[in-house]
Amino acid sequence: MSEKIYCIAMFKAKPGKEEALFKILQSLEPNTLREDGCLQYIVTRKIENEFASGNSFSLVFNEIWANRAAFEAHCQRQEILEFFQQQCVDATGLVEAHNVCVYSDQPHHYDAPIL
Numbered sequence: 001m002s003e004k005i006y007c008i009a010m011f012k013a014k015p016g017k018e019e020a021l022f023k024i025l026q027s028l029e030p031n032t033l034r035e036d037g038c039l040q041y042i043v044t045r046k047i048e049n050e051f052a053s054g055n056s057f058s059l060v061f062n063e064i065w066a067n068r069a070a071f072e073a074h075c076q077r078q079e080i081l082e083f084f085q086q087q088c089v090d091a092t093g094l095v096e097a098h099n100v101c102v103y104s105d106q107p108h109h110y111d112a113p114i115l
Contacts, residue, residue: 004039005071005102007063010056011088012097021094022059024087031079037070038063057099071102 013021025043032041046058065071074080087093 002105003067004105005065005068006105007061007065007071007100007102009061009063009100010098011059011061011095012057013059013094014096017094018058021087024083024094025059025061028079028083031077032074035070035074035077037066038074039066040064057097 011021011025022043022045029041029043032038041061041063043059043061046056046060063071065074088095088098
């Protein structure tokens, strides 16, 4: 049974601050990729495409974690806590709005055998 956790962390930069925020988000990648249980951690930028016209914030982290414990350990790292405080909470931060959600690939009531 898969224990993977998929995280989508979306950020809307304050006007004129998108490039600066993108660089800050990129700076979080190297240390995070070294964490136990980090399978994917990449910041992406929304692009226009006629086949994908949905609404989203312009900057998005696409994350895959081996399990819930690895994801929750990541969320408690000092570097991550400081980012959210300085950029999302503090009035001087570059983030206007953010939305972080986690997902599982397990269907409800999946009855896989326990090995």
